[in-house]
Amino acid sequence: MPEKDVEATLPKHQRIRQEMAAQIRSLEPHSLLPTERELAKSQGVSRATIRLALDALREAGLVYRVQGAGTFVAGPTISKTLALSSFSEDMEIRGMVPSSRLLSADETPAGPELAEQLGIETDDLVIRLTRVRLADDEPICLETAHLPSARVPGLLDRDLGGSLYEVMQGIYHLKVVRAEQVVRAMVLDVGDASLLGTPPGAPALRMHRIGLDDRDRPVESTTSIYRADRYDLRLAVRRAE
Amino acid sequence: MPEKDVEATLPKHQRIRQEMAAQIRSLEPHSLLPTERELAKSQGVSRATIRLALDALREAGLVYRVQGAGTFVAGPTISKTLALSSFSEDMEIRGMVPSSRLLSADETPAGPELAEQLGIETDDLVIRLTRVRLADDEPICLETAHLPSARVPGLLDRDLGGSLYEVMQGIYHLKVVRAEQVVRAMVLDVGDASLLGTPPGAPALRMHRIGLDDRDRPVESTTSIYRADRYDLRLAVRRAE
DNA sequence: AAGTGGTCTAGACCACAGA
DNA sequence: CTGTGGTCTAGACCACTTT
Secondary structure (H helix, E strand, C coil), X not given: CHHHHXXXXXXXXXXXXXXXXXXXXXXXXXXXXXXXXXXXXXXXCCHHHHHHHHHHHHHCCCEEEECCCEEEECCXXXXXXXXXXXXXXXXXXXXXXXXXXXXXXXXXXXXXXXXXXXXXXXXXXXXXXXXXXXECCEEEEXXXXXXXXXXXXXXHHCCXXXXXXXXXXXXXXXXXXXXXXXXXXXXXXXXXXXXXXCCCCCEEEEXXXXXXCCCCCEEEEEEEEEECCCCCEEEEXXXXX | CHHHHHHHHCCHHHHHHHHHHHHHCCCXXXXXXXXHXXXXXXXXXXXXXXXXXXXHHHHCCCEEEECCXXXXXXXXXXXXXXXXXXXXXXXXXXXXXXXXXXXXXXXXXXXXXXXXXXXXXXXXEEEEEEEEEEECCEEXXXXXXXXXXXXXXXXXXXXXXCCHHHHHHHHHCCCCCEEEEEEEEEECCHHHHHHHCCCCCCEEEEEEEEEECCXXXXXXXXXXXXXXXCCCEEEEEECCC
C-alpha cells in the first residue's frame, strides 16, 4: 500500500494545498477565502505553511491575492500553466485514450546537432524512436524522440507502446522536470500527411523539446508534429515579477 | 526621480534576487552556489529571505536545487518561462524594432462570444482594433484586439501605433498580469496572406488570448496570426509539483 | 558523519484596502 | 480606523547526498 505511505509522508503544505484545491473547485469565482491567519489556526499550522500552500495554488492559477483585501477564487482556467507533460498524460487530461504505433526504433551516433542538444559527444550513441501517437485510435501526432543511449541501456528491448516518460522514470529513474520547447506552424508534406491521415498541405503544429532532468542534464530531444485540426496548445501565462 | 525611490523600497528578497541573477550570468553552468546559510549570513538576512530569492531564481530557470547537495547554476535557457508579453516587448527581446499599421478601429456591441469571454453583457460595447504588426518594417503578425469600452474610455482618440499594453497601463491603470492562450496552426487565406506579404497557403500560428488584470477580470480578447517563417514560440516549461 | 536543502514554528512589523 | 496580505526574523528538526 504505497498509497497510504505517500500520503503520510506528504509535507503539510502539500496536503493542505490538495485539500484546498478540492474545496476551491466547488466555490464561485471571486469568492473570498478565509484569511491566512484563520486558515493557519483551523489547520493547526503556522501562517508560513499556509502561505506555501496558497503560493502553489496561485501558481496553478486557482486563486489570486489582493494585498489588504484577501485571497479569492480565480476565474475558470482552461489550461494549467502549461505543465510539462508527456503525450500520454496530455491526452488523458483531455479525456482521451492514448496509444502508439511504433514506426522505427534504432541506435545511431548522435551527430553534431543532437550532440550539442544532449550535451554528449558527436559519436556517442543515441536511441531514436519514431512513433505515430493516437488518441481514441485516431492519429494525432508524429513523434521522433532521441535519447542518449548511455542513460537508457536496453531501452530498445522494452515495450515502447505506452508512455516513454513512464518507462524513463520507472526503469531508469530519469525524471524530466524541465524542458525547452520551440513551437512552429507548418504544412504537412505528402509523407507526413499520409501517416497522420490528413490531406497534404494541411496545417500542423511542430514542437521541438529538449527535456532536462532534476540536475539540469538533457535527457531527450524530441520533435512532435501535431495535426492542427485535432490539437491545440493551451497555456496560462503570468507576468514576470 | 522615482528610480531611486523604487529601488529603496524594493523588498530585500527582490533586491537580492536581482544581485544574484546578475552574478549568476557570469558563472559556468552547474557551478555550486554558496549555501543558503552562507548567503543569509553574508547578506545579513534570514535564511527564509534567501529562500524567497532562490525560489524566484529557480522559477526563472536560472538555478536548480538538489536536496542534500546544494544549489547550482542552471544550463543556458533560450526562453524565459514564456513570460506574458505584448508584441512590442516580444520583438524588443528578439532585438527587433516593433511597429504597427492600423487597419481599423471601431466600437461595436460585444455579441455573445466576446461577452462571455470578457464577462460583460451581450450589448455592452467593445473597442475593436485590427493592426498589422511589423518587426524591422516587415509584417509579422495580424492582430485583432477587443477591449471592453467601459474600461478604456476614449481609447480610440489615442495613438494606437505603439504598445497597447503600455497605453492600457499608463493611461487606464489596467495591468494584464495573467492570460489564457490557445495556440493553433493554420494556413493563410488570400486576404490574410496579402496583408502579411506571404503566398496564400503558407503556414501561420494563430494565437488567441484572454488577458486578465490583477483581480482576475478579463480586459482583452485578442487574436494574433503570426507568419510561421518569421515567428516561433519558445517556452520553458516545468513539471508541476 | 557532516552538511545540504526541505519543512515548519511563533512571533513581528509593514503597506495597502476598504468601510 | 481595522484587517488583509507582504515581508522578515531566529530559531528548529527532517530528508537527503556526499560537485
